Amino acid sequence: CGVFGIYAPELEVARLTYYALYALQHRGQESAGIAVSDGRKIDGHKGMGLVSEVFTVHQLLKLTGKIAIGHVRYSTTGSSLLSNAQPLVVHYQQGMMALAHNGNLTNALELREELGKDGVVFQTTIDSEVIVKMIARYRRTNLEDALVKTMLDLQGAYALVITAEDKLIGVRDPYGLRPLCIGQVGGRYCIASESCALDTIGAEFVRDVKPGEIITIDEEGLHARQGLPAQKFAGCAFEYIYFARPDSTIDQINVTESRRQMGIELARECPIDADIVIPVPDSGMSAALGYSEESGIPFAQGLLKNRYVGRTFIQPTQEMREVAVRLKLNANAGVLKGKRVIMIDDSIVRGTTSSRLVDLVRKAGATEVHLLISSPPVTYPCYYGIDTAEREKLIAAQLDNEGIREFIGADSLHYLTPEGLIRALGGRSVCLACFSGDYPASVPSERSGKLNL
Ligand code: 5GP
Ligand code: SF4
Ligand code: MG
Numbered sequence: 001c002g003v004f005g006i007y008a009p010e011l012e013v014a015r016l017t018y019y020a021l022y023a024l025q026h027r028g029q030e031s032a033g034i035a036v037s038d039g040r041k042i043d044g045h046k047g048m049g050l051v052s053e054v055f056t057v058h059q060l061l062k063l064t065g066k067i068a069i070g071h072v073r074y075s076t077t078g079s080s081l082l083s084n085a086q087p088l089v090v091h092y093q094q095g096m097m098a099l100a101h102n103g104n105l106t107n108a109l110e111l112r113e114e115l116g117k118d119g120v121v122f123q124t125t126i127d128s129e130v131i132v133k134m135i136a137r138y139r140r141t142n143l144e145d146a147l148v149k150t151m152l153d154l155q156g157a158y159a160l161v162i163t164a165e166d167k168l169i170g171v172r173d174p175y176g177l178r179p180l181c182i183g184q185v186g187g188r189y190c191i192a193s194e195s196c197a198l199d200t201i202g203a204e205f206v207r208d209v210k211p212g213e214i215i216t217i218d219e220e221g222l223h224a225r226q227g228l229p230a231q232k233f234a235g236c237a238f239e240y241i242y243f244a245r246p247d248s249t250i251d252q253i254n255v256t257e258s259r260r261q262m263g264i265e266l267a268r269e270c271p272i273d274a275d276i277v278i279p280v281p282d283s284g285m286s287a288a289l290g291y292s293e294e295s296g297i298p299f300a301q302g303l304l305k306n307r308y309v310g311r312t313f314i315q316p317t318q319e320m321r322e323v324a325v326r327l328k329l330n331a332n333a334g335v336l337k338g339k340r341v342i343m344i345d346d347s348i349v350r351g352t353t354s355s356r357l358v359d360l361v362r363k364a365g366a367t368e369v370h371l372l373i374s375s376p377p378v379t380y381p382c383y384y385g386i387d388t389a390e391r392e393k394l395i396a397a398q399l400d401n402e403g404i405r406e407f408i409g410a411d412s413l414h415y416l417t418p419e420g421l422i423r424a425l426g427g428r429s430v431c432l433a434c435f436s437g438d439y440p441a442s443v444p445s446e447r448s449g450k451l452n453l
Pocket of ligand 1: 280349
């Protein structure tokens, strides 16, 4: 998911949020929503589909106020339903509150049951509603104190934007699992999942929100406070590998540059005798450039992407994903015929994309197809907000390298090592749990893992 928030009484906050969500669209395509506050009352609109489908000019014009938050969603918990769209807007004793969440809680079921015992009812099946209800329950003195208490109870990953009583709040979990950064525009502040959203609305990047930090933005400006002590930093490596937009910089690392470095590392680890290097667009682009640069093998665009088709992975069912792959990519025989090809993609999850593409490239006349992946094999599920699927569906959890190669039909298959990945990220400590099974934060209990909220 993607989140955004802005405090700016003199600007058109709904419109700016709309543009920011447009820039964050790659983070979720199932639903989009904006909530606007005038300091007391909160009004909102949300719907299923892309930002451009959910909002008309008319709806945007109706949303006036001085604070806005927005959300784009792809479902990692809860079903793909309108009632699960965010921001969540609630009335509580102190007034109104709206919240948007990126990440997954790992103890949502337990917290839900606890709240349920106190008579709390739920309107959605998403973990994010638990957070709103916890904040409301702990609310005695000020909002930030309630948030600290809530954070003590929350396990897992969360990057939050919240608006209540005349302020905008941003929160990042103590591991920094999901990204969140601060920008400045017209002397006011905003908060976004990725810096590309700041660029889009003409905001200057200020800094990343620190793990465990609570950022409050109000009439006086920006205040920061450490909600919980930061844990050993564990920002998601998959943001760099695949998820984030290439023009974003997350926790001081530029996404495109990190992908180019992954390609360079891959060339060092897996030198192969071939005629051309082709990327699987768009996600393999920078890694293929890095590989080409380091190996001296020419870069070529052997696969063409239909730009009118969105991300294949962020489609709820396997069937939808398979059709989408075919709609999305085509091989260019003019480039591939008679060539020994190195094809570079960022990751293999289920293996559907790769097997289809190797087939396409061969049919277009390639004499050899070597598939190189700019990340290690995905062998464990993500519990922190990226839909890398259950373990049974992860091809690398089921088959060894030779088995996967055979399934995909490539002449050879190589993955970047975890060490190579860490080098590409400048030695940063990051979450690598989907490759190693070494989860930095807690994982769901067996019971809550089985129950799909
Ligand atoms: P597969 O067909 O192996 O399941 O999909 C791998 C492809 O999906 C890669 O090209 C990768 O860029 C793309 N992809 C899209 N969304 C995701 C995601 O959320 N996680 C991962 N690992 N890969 C994704
Ligand atoms: Fe990211 Fe993988 Fe960690 Fe999930 S498990 S947060 S996808 S690195
Ligand atoms: Mg891809």
